[in-house]
Amino acid sequence: MSPARRMAPVDEQVEALLRGTDFGDPATERTMRAELRERLEEDRPLNVYCGYDPTSVDLTLGHTLTMRKLRQFQDFGHRVTFLIGNFTGLVGDPTDKNKTRPMLTTEQLATNAQTYAEQAFRILDAERTAVRYNADWLSKLTFAEVIQLAAHYTVAQFLERESFAKRYAAHEPIHLSESLYAIMQARDAVELEADVQVGGRDQLFNLMAGRPLQREFGQRPQVVITLPLLVGTDGHEKMSKSLGNYIAMTDTAQEMFGKVMSLPDETMRDYYVLLTALPLDEIESVLAGPPMEAKKRLGREIAGSLHGDTAAHEAQSYFEATIQRRETPAEMQTYVLPAEPDAARLDRVLREAGLAKSAAEVRRLVEQGAVLVNGERATDFATSLASGDELKVGRHRFLRVVGG
Secondary structure (H helix, E strand, O other): OOHHHHOOOHHHHHHHHOOOOOOOOHHHHHHHHHHHHHHHOOOOOOEEEEEEOOOOOOOEHHHHHHHHHHHHHHHOOOEEEEEEOOOHHHHOOOOOOOOOOOOOOHHHHHHHHOOHHHHHOOOOOHHHEEEEEOHHHHOOOOHHHHHHHHOOOOHHHHHOOHHHHHHHHOOOOOOHHHHHHHHHHHHHHHHOOOOEEEEEHHHHHHHHHHHHHHHHOOOOOOEEEEEOOOEOOOOOOEOOOOOOOOOEOOOOHHHHHHHHHOOOHHHHHHHHHHHOOOOHHHHHHHHOOOHHHHHHHHHHHHHHHHHOHHHHHHHHHHHHHHHHOOOOOOOOEEEEOOOOOOOOEHHHHHHHOOOOOOHHHHHHHHHOOOEEEOOEEOOOOOOEOOOOOEEEEOOOEEEEEEOO
8 A cells, every 4th residue: 555545634634733732923833734734735754853962861751742743743654753963962952041051072962862762762663763863964064064054044043032132131151053053953954854843842943944944955844843841740840850840751650650640730731732642622521520530540641651551550559559548568679788888878878779860869859858768757868777777759769778
């Protein structure tokens, strides 16, 4: 059967692919909707991509918004590229930053990128996903070619960008390398011959920058699809590892479910629309019921999409027992104390057991009263533990210390 015959009706595709999108203004939305419909009416697989800069090791649920949109394109029979920005990551996207990002090294980016595709394949179909690295072409550009690319844009265009405008008005430095970020991303669109690029709403400037450059290279300008920013578990700020309000794709099902249950009620509708495939009328029906049950359903949907339904239901049972009924789980992670000096210190145990990534995080958890030792709040991160001690970190992580 030919690819053309596999294409779903255009109206069905348009409505599904634009669900949950946010373009920032009605005019842009109308333009992109019309152009997407025009491409889909050609009844062929479109070239669709999204780029991910490996500036940290773990991807979060915030990143999955674009991945889920890519998966929708895949399920309609379109060609998807998961682009790892191992060259753009050297600069870092200045979007929503009030200061220059610290530049990462090539080695740091390579380390961070090692598991990106593996994490993404929890959502994307690996067999139908092309994984590319933009260093393959951007690193080969000559200085003359960079100048030629830059000649298609003006300084005024970049100063109109909100993040740059704020920094310029505040007399904060704006480095030339940062202004090149959008140009590099535009070159990605040309290399991939993109019909559609997906990104976050805060990426609109970068995504739109690809359109005029594609024209210069004799290509049709890509359709831009942008999604809203996912609010973190605090219910206020954008989900971010630096703010600690994130749910990582590498979190266990229990951790995911527990973090979802901590969400403010007012965030549930956005999470349902952006992170589940439930029909909108079913979402409204669920939200009209008891908030606790709606949140449990949300936790199952999110954890289940990344870990499977069985793990999601087990996570719910674990939450109900340990949080709602305040039971100590019969089975919990154990940590064997090594026979070394200071091996029993609370901060070392939490780091070695993987419940905290650094001594600074342990201090923060202790200061917040988030660490219990045998049911009592820990007040000193250097507390010495003993075999048989039971720890609770946050609302849903437990650890039993055993002797070596």
